[in-house]
Amino acid sequence: MKDKNRQSQIPLPTIRRYPIYLRAIKAKVAGGEFYISSAVLAEELGFDPVLSRKDLAMVGIPGKPRRGYPAGELCEAISHALGWDIPTEAAIVGIGSLGRALLGYNGFEEQNLSIATAFDSNPAIIAQHVHGVKVRPMEELSAIIKRFKIKIGIITVPAIHAQECCDQLVAAGVEAIWNFAPIQLSTPKSVTVQNVDLAQSLAVLSHSINYSKS
């Protein structure tokens, strides 16, 4: 449990930066580099060097003075901190255009995530296969999530149905919700929620093109 305790101490902003480091390190490894310093990474990624030094120190592998971290070990340690070294299965609810895109997206392989099962309430698409995954009726959600011990629920339903789907996923035992519906979900504290709200980033863009100071 020592490892688990240490990993649980890593702050969320650091966790959010780890995928960015990981990509940069992998690109360097592919380019033939064996050692990587936090200072070089910080400069390349536009991060504060002090911040990057702390971020990388948290994965708990020793760096070498002047040379930096052994690149392969650093990748493994970051993947481990992210939980990406073991396969994870997710269930997706809502097979509209966004749900289909996520099912067809092959960018999750690096993260060892597979969307193992899909649910929708629309009888017209139930039993269809979307990118190899069979769409199941909502009535089967609870039993399947329990049986396969699925821990991540992905919500891509319209906002008006999102809380209800979330409640079903939580009741069935998921520990984390990835919410693409534009609504704030209520969940027990033990359930981690990450929102991908396209309207929020669009807000920054449309504000800037209309009112930019430059």
Place this chain on the structure above:
Amino acid sequence: MKDKNRQSQIPLPTIRRYPIYLRAIKAKVAGGEFYISSAVLAEELGFDPVLSRKDLAMVGIPGKPRRGYPAGELCEAISHALGWDIPTEAAIVGIGSLGRALLGYNGFEEQNLSIATAFDSNPAIIAQHVHGVKVRPMEELSAIIKRFKIKIGIITVPAIHAQECCDQLVAAGVEAIWNFAPIQLSTPKSVTVQNVDLAQSLAVLSHSINYSKS
């Protein structure tokens, strides 16, 4: 220019919260409410009430003591601050599964955003219509963005091609980039970039299910 100056003072975290307020206020208006207080909104949305008071004060309309803000005016003022009261056109580059999903997503109507034109380098899909939008070759990107004065470029190409697409969009005159490719883009300071990096939010989820303290 007085309005533009005032709007440009609104900090980005406030801008990112405005879509969340806007949805909550619209739901209340639909439910028959005419006045809305920042304290009620803050409690409903889980925000600090002091923060919400400041956020809403920045749109520059007067609230009434004990009653709050007139709901219709507040909606209009927030939409105006976001630049959502006037139509905006965007161009999308990369018509893979994510590009198609965004073209088919009807959630941008509220934001007055239309994806007016689409580009891809794959000859097999050029001239196809995807959700009513014709896919054009990359060679036409510059001329079309200039002619229609398109201000937002959406990048949904693989990471390896993203910087090149970004450079072409910026050279053609877009002022804002919505980047879905998992890479940090280099742009001139005058260009606003918003990244939607699915790996970053997935990182938080997979870390939490593996190392949660509870």
